[in-house]
Amino acid sequence: MAEEIDDNDFYRENFSADSDWEVFNAQLAEILQKWEVAVDKGRPLQPEELYQCKWQVKTETLDLLRNSIAIDHYEARLTGKLGEALDSSAEKTHCHHDLMCSLNSFGPPIRNGSELHTLARIYGLRRFVVLHPVNAANYMKSTSEFNFFLSSAAVVAAEVSSVVPIFVQLYDPKWNFYTGVSLAPTLRTNFRLIGLEQAPEDCQYLMGLLTLFHDKVPAAYTQAARVSVRTTYALNTVRIRMPLYVPFDHGLSSEDIVVDGDVERLDVQSFYALPHGYTPESRTECYLAYTWPELSEHVAFDSAQRTEFVPSKAPLGQIYLSVEASSYLSCCLRDYLTVANINRSLESYVGRNFSGTSSGAEQTNPFDKITEHKLTTSKRDRNYEAPTKANITSRLPGPMTVSELKELLAYLFPEMYPEMALYPYAKQATKDKFDPMRIKSAAPDSIVSRLSCLLATCHAHLGNLEGMAQLWAAFTRQLRFLWDNSLTVPGIT
Template sequence: MAEEIDDSGFYRQDFSTVSDWEVFNAQLGDVIQKLNAVEIDATRGSDTYQLNYNVHTETFLVHKTKICVSFYYSTILEQRERNSKDDNTYNSMYYDLMNISRTFGPPLKTSNCKCLHVISSLFGLQRFVVIHPHQSNQKYITNPSELCFFLSAATVVASEYCTVPIFVQIYEPKLNIFLGVGMNATLRTNFDIVVLKQSPVDCRYLSGLLQIFKEKLPFSNVQPISLSVRNIYALETIRFRYPMNVLFLKRFDVNGKKGIGDKYKSWDGNIALPCGYFPDSGTDVYLVYSWVGISEIFAIDSPLHTDFVPSKAHICNMYQTTNVDSYLTSCLRDFLKLDNSKEALETFVGRNVTDSSDGVNMVDARYHLTNPQIRQIRSNNKLNIKEGYQSLKKIAGPLNESELKSFIAFMFPDLYPDNENYSYINDIAARNIEGNPHRIKSSPFNSLSSRLSCVLVTCNAHFGGKNGLAQLWIAFIRELRFIWNCRLSIQGISGGFPDTRTCLLNQKLQMLNYCIERSKCRKYESKKYLSDIGSNIDLEGLVGTNFKEVSDETGNETEDEFFDCTEYVPEGRAMRLGDENILDSDEPLYIPITQDPVPKTDDELQADSEAMLKLGSGRNELLKHIFSHSHFTLNQIGFNIQMMSFSLLSDMEAFKAANPKGKMEDFIRWYSPKDWEKDEFGVGQLSARMRIPDNTWQRVWKQAQPVAANKQKRLFDETTEALKVLSYLETRNIAEIYDMVIITALHAAIIKFKGILETEKILDLFEYKIEALLNDLCHISRADNTEVFDIQQTKSKIEGLIKRLEEYEVQFYQYKCFEQLTGYPDNITFEEIKCKFKEMIENQNSCSINNAEDIGKHIITSYGGELHSNLVTKEYVLRVRANEPTGPHFLRAVVTGEEVRLCGAFTENTTLI
């Protein structure tokens, strides 16, 4: 019989093959099992909707479509009271559904609660899983068969692991429609969301919702239903008029009058960054009235009558949301985009626009220095020199003559006395110490470099972008060339050596100013150049410290005169070294007049360090080699070693000139006292390192001739160094200019905002935030340049800093709107309004108010009966824990106009089915 059966005529199905549904079940089960192992701190929280939520997502391929499984969980869970940890009927979702503290989530979506998933706000759940299409998919779950595929898988996995509810997202994500299931050993809860665009009238009030809810409850339920109601009222948008305000620029004033920003001028008023807010900025205010945990017996809410009116509310909160754009932070963001702009200045302004040959042809520098009309010539802003001098080339760019004049006159007020007087403070360095306690590597406040940085940022944002910035930069360098040619001191720049505690731009300007003062002293002998200088030379490193110079006279630089010590007349003496005498002689020991040490800026010091590193361990031998010859082979060593070698030789020659009978021991007693040791009997001798035979100190001493400082070749050529500074500034590209000024601009922006808060007397509300900004900026500004520092990481930190500054500016705008809303100063005191606003910024832009007092009373009186017409959203939450063994039931209804969103969670006993 079996032989007569044709096997080929039958359809064969291999039931041992695993289906796609079973594969997905296994994958989903593995994910749930792995995520259940996540350790979560169980600590008590007051407001559970302020918890931080984390999400873990894994992607699978189902039917050739990417499907994501996301597990949402709060990092802090409430402490729960349980009779027994082995209670199988217990489940975290049941606790969340019945938890009265999780009745209402945030009424408004803000930046602080973006991590709060809509499921958590609708059902109050702290742990749940969502199955949803991958964001790259344009196809959503709309087919009933697909929904059944995933929902059945969710049911199987939930029944097996009994931990968290699993939801399936259907339709477009923006609709926020989910279906879910949660189970434990005996109970099953179905989660449903229904949206009615045109709902029946009964569904918009509590009376109709109670009827729907009771129909879903088992007949055995006799417990009263717990109700919670929340009404949200929207008030009119409040606007605070703070138009754009920029110092010295009239085009931004309102109707020819001074802007409101003049009110906020303080000692930092010369920070030339724009402040104010865009005209469309505004604050939306919402009043939220809540009734939580009341019985259905004591509540009436129908189309004809309602007990839920603002005057009878149990809880009243006020929320603010702002749509604010600040000129200050938007200006900084625009400037931040220049960090990768490698365009040269020639691209925007052409070539040779700052060539000194096309500028002021100096015939007699003394004439320009002493001419009393020189400032009047510059005040005309013709950008030329009268009396036969050629006109400077016009700089191409979007800035017109008037705007360019305003910028330049602001930075160089002493050269343009007919303009508004924005004079510099007298002691830039002292003010920098006072105003920069965080030691940020920026520019001193109200200095030329600080003004230039702020003006460049403003110019980039509002005066032609990179083109305007390049035009202004070249005009600035042109002014510097004029100042250098006329040997005028640079106002707004402190004297002395470049201060390496400041930014590189300020150091370059300090170097130029130092060169000008040196040139004036040297060429015109107008005054003695005084400085305190010391020296302490280390044998191996040749490092200098302090010694004193009382004169800087210059003689013939090209002629060297050498004399025998026995015939040499002492010269170049500054003062006697205490009561010390020359060894083995009764002649006093004199401190010589020496040359100034060579000033260096950060980039030059960095170049010198790199040269030293390239020498490696052989640098000491190389030093010995160059000191063993009468003429140095300086092309074999780094510039840093050259200058230190010259400096040591110069000091030794000056010492021999001042002390013809002096010995090396005498030189060491003055130059490096730590290398002069005395025994217990008071007998002095050189230190052990100085007694090494034929060491470098001895070699240099033998080569040194008695030559006074004023007859030595100069260690520092101010003309060369000044031209180097000007050339350096001229050859920067846009990105390099950005690097030089960004820290100063950020520092100035923070201080400017701080000054506004001080004027409003609310700095104490923001002080810790401002201090945190300054600390972070200090860290960014002092990043070690020798390390491999990620440029993108630095940019990310700066972006984060600007974002935080913008957040604080938004809060200040909220404060001004808050003043208007509360009727200050008529209805509330200054201390009360500060206290309320502090509560608001600490509680996600919300604060509690009382209808019968202060703010609430003022609002109710102002709006009167119109408040009801401003009702935008009603929210009802119905919950009951029915008689065992059915478990809890939950219904949330969100009514917005004619639309109603119903979110239900109803539990049934699986053992009875």
């Protein structure tokens, strides 16, 4: 009788199971088919159209080898009539037409890469797919990873008959290193890059690039090459520097808000103490671009010794302006959205005794000072002298000095500080008519409107939250002084 053999002691390799590479290919093919990458319809591109049109980006994520891979589909949304169709006699796709078209080779100088993808700028493509890790820190840096995704891109592109080029991002994302493939019925284009620490001296000029180009083409090809050249000159950056002007102070010397020179005074009736002008980061960049389109290599000469590409001989010259301006007021209003979420109390900024009425150790009821009867039959004349014993601005921690704080109070209470006041309240002969559209708005040139302007200015330029708290504590002290002395609060209509 034959001896029985236990099969549990043997290792069996299941070659019929799908590998990770095959699973990834199947998932990638499903995504590309959903995006209809086999459809190739469109019209010829207009000059610099890729830099002006809107782009549609679709993203899918696949989990593979303990890493997440993002598949991005970029497509330019071309507007206008279709016009004449592209010539398909050579069995070319839109990708190959865009590669050979020089109308979108040069675009306006762009400061950052967020406005237009690098592949669209380099190759002039209207549509492409990019594979890259979701986490930028886990970028591809080994040969096995390169071969895995590049082989997948080539196999899947042929399987789904993709007319859209597929790229794989390698190495650190800041290098913008992409390699990929593009297929057509009779053509195949491989996009390959070589990274060099320093450009060879011959490749820094056109003659060296033409020599390198002729080394890549067959010797039997005798037709002259056609080149397009653009030289770009960056002019000095012009910074938009408008001074901050506030009616209560004309001596602020902060580099961020004041420029050298005289500052013209403004009428308080037409402009209040709100922050205005532009932030110091605002600037205007100017670029001069000179272009020589579609030149034969026999008439184009550029080397280290002599060059034909001088601005005075350029057939086409353009100037580009890039303006980035952020106003003080818009930044102030945006920052106010975060002020509403502050949970700290006023005591945490300026101390417990911010009212200046007691030391905090007394056990008296603070409401007694409010309800205590001190009113007399006749009101005092408003032409009073400045107080000397109120200590309204003393012992208030904050970023502003006592003199600066008094200038703010002189703007709010001009009659209390006649030697410092520059803008008294305007006397209104008749009462303003009721405006239902301004139910929640303060009256023009009132103490409420001036206080709002000063709080905005303090938040923007005089200490942020600490400066606002310091001003509010001084304002409440001043109101307490007016109450205790039976004086009228100015600026109230």
